[in-house]
Amino acid sequence: MDLFSRSWTALRTAVAELPDEDFTRPSGCTGWLVRDLVCHLVIDSQDVLITLATPEATEPTRDAVTYWEVTRTPPGGDDLLDALTVRLAAAYEEPRLLKFHLDDVGSAAGRAAALADPDLRVGTRGEVLTAGEYLSTYVLEWTLHHLDLIAHLPHAREVPAEGLSRSRRMLEEIAGAAFPATMSDEDVLLVGTGRRTPTGAETACLGELGAELPFVLG
Structure with missing residues (x-):
């Protein structure tokens, strides 16, 4: 639960610190600009x-x-929700409006997570998880999207090391195998999820x- 909050706070802070011109730069998500990714984070906040x-x-x-x-198939850009996200992001026109919406809804999601009973059973996508397990999935989600956010922005705030470490372990559990110890946590996540070629x-x-690569998560 604490790692969810730290990962989410770091990602929202990274977005808040971006200059306006960065919102039209490419992100690490194929076909998405930074503004599209940030709009997706607003939708993720609503989902939480x-x-x-x-x-x-x-x-x-x-x-x-x-x-x-x-x-093992990376997104092709033809998903209807992905296309809607791009159109919605463009509708904001000014980055400050997108920043405001993420801060508003994202802060609420963070407060709700902090107040949640980790043993509470919740429903999503037709499945049932405890709140603690559900929020743990978002440690991986936030970490991967933080990497996407800064993929072409070397000046942006880096991903917390503890989030990278935990996400690597989760990916290894998903893969059913350990990645080589010689690979950094960041490289494991980028290569393992198909964000770059090894x-x-x-x-x-x-x-x-x-x-077996990549492990494309959805």
């Missing part, structure tokens, strides 16, 4: 609020690892695991 306000009485069906639907040296040390 909705889920925490959707209690369930039945036993959990997923946890922080099994929550994810994993494919180098020749990385391919060699990945061995059989390299043939």
